[in-house]
Amino acid sequence: MPGKTLVLAEHRAGKIKSISWEAIGFGQKLAERLNQELKVVLIGKAIGDLAEEVSRRCGQEVLTLVNDHCETYTPEAYCHILSQVAQQETPFLFLMGHTYQAIDFAPKLATRLGRGFIPNCVGCQIDADRVVFVRQVFNGKINLQVGLKGEPPYFVSLQQGAFNAYEVQSRQSPRVVNLTIPLPDEVLKRKVLEIFQAAQGKVDLSQAEIIIAGGRGLGSKEKFQLILDLAEALGAAVGASRPVTDGGWLPKEHQIGSSGQTVTPKLYIACGISGAIQHLVGMMNSSCIVAINKDPNAPIFSVADYGIVGDVFKVLPVLIELAKEIRK
């Protein structure tokens, strides 16, 4: 399958995001298998050095789109630029990490070009001439195989941590090609007024040795008390999945996951948490993970060392009593 694969690499504060290295790594393996050329695409203002670094580290050509207006991301500018890149380069696949940015612009870009976008893929199978992707549906409980349809390019984003980054020590000198794509006024209407870091909460879970985390399965703020009780009995910190903090059962600063904290305690007990990927990315590197959930197919069990398939309201009171005995 001759042709070309493009990978869009995202960067913030002068560094390529780890998820983009994963996309580049996967892109290289795929391009090798399909006997295709791979190019990495970088958009930004002062990105010359970064582009050379990427080219050195992956041994591939890097296309840069340098534009003063692209210091800050906007979907209009990205779609304008990337649709022209897609038309000039005519890639087979256009890959990227599944980031907040990809969610924002990729569907618009694909639609503009009359194509589809397959988001948040966790797997890929290649046989002979056929490439299919696998993505999670129904909150990670089921996988969906998705095939490419119509004419290329096919737009695909990859889930964080699903593919390995890999690096080659290239002896070639870096290859960077700058493309100039001017931005017309009509794509510059959006005003980005501010980008800011939310104030750090008082709760720092990153150093906790034991975390007891509760999810939607606890049912209400009142019943969430069971989590607090077990945490107290074990001298542990309290964590939560997003629905708990969204519902106001616990302050936002206890949230663990992609939009909260990332934790790696030696023991993580997840109670009534089904394990959407947004939660898993924040806790899956904990040393020992326990999952208590009534649904045996809940994705939390896929990362757990120990599991209890059962009712948290029956299991937690027993655990609290046992924990109190241990502490005595």
Add this chain to the structure above:
Amino acid sequence: MKILVCLKQVPEKDSRYKIDDLATWIREDDLVFETNESDVYALEEALRLKEKLGGEVGVLSLGEERALKTIKSGLAMGADRAFHLSDPAFQGSDAFVVATAIARAISGQNFDIIFTGVQSEDMAFAQTGTILAQLLGWPHATIVMEVNVSEGGKKARVKRELESNLFEVVEISLPAVLTIQSGINQPRYATLKGIMQAKKKEIRRFSAQDLGLESSQLGKTGSMVDHQKMFFPEKKKKTVILEGTPEEAARTLMERLRKEAKVL
């Protein structure tokens, strides 16, 4: 301010699934359906804007008969009228087909803002809203955590959630599509009065034909991506499942955490 909120009906969150014989969809017989979570937050945000600025809120859902439950609960929460896009030919459609149908159904309605949830909890493609914006030629903002309408309804300032606790404030011109993130507000419950009033509110129904959509534009054929089959994922880690009564399982767990994993 005329606001449209797109609501999707999805299986209840802690549903247990069976995959159907063709492996293209789940078996729906034993499932209970509810409105997609972030869509409920989107509706609440729309109702608050209406209360502040005046105007009306419409709700729209694409789906079979059972989607009427979602529409009626939207009307009971306080929406003024509804659009129900329903046709067997919609089955198997991807986000592109759905967005196309929505764009057709609301043409000429002069909405100022369209809200959707960030993503659905069933298929999670997270793109119906963005595709809809592109089809309408409107700007969009995704993963929205705050909405302020300014300049007499000509513009909106929105706060967007970015990764690692970063946020962005952008100003875009209206009309626009905003995809609303869960947690932006605390959605209200429908009152008895709301439920009674909902019965009198208008629900306009559209078939594929009403929208001028042909079979080649619908379902699997009209889709941009090819949904091939569903299967249960393999487990990544070998999980030791502790059996027995809750009491026994809890005891075994504590024992193992102390003696085997040595983490207590």
